[in-house]
Amino acid sequence: MNDIIDIAQIESGQLSIxxxxxxxxxxMNEVRDIYKLNKSVLKKQLEIELNLPQNQSIKIISDQARLKQVIFNLMNNAVKFTDSGN
Known part of the structure; x- marks a missing residue:
């Protein structure tokens, strides 16, 4: 619900990026590390993997907080709809 409100605020110019x-x-490493300690992840015995080059820096220009929010939403859905494994 908050995401829908955010989108409406962005479109109306009320929320700045x-x-x-x-x-x-x-x-991505921060998100992975947080999810490794997530209660649902631990309960389901899920393995969180990050398949990206670890010795490489990837610089981007974006709204870091909003991007993190999107990734958290994707992770929440992945955990919710995964029974076990990775």
Whole structure:
């Protein structure tokens, strides 16, 4: 529901996007590390894998908080609809 409100606010100009340069790999590693400790992940004995080059920096310009929110939503759905494994 919050995502729908965010989209409506962006489209109406009421929510600003804060673009900055950051390392995508750092963001992805942070999300992975958080999800490794997620209660549902632990209960289902899921394995969280990140299949990206680990020794490489990938600089992007985006709204880091919003991108992290999108990735968290994707991870939540993946955990919700995965019974076991990875």
């Amino acid at each position: 804060s673009e900055s340069e950051f390392d995508l790999m750092t963001l």
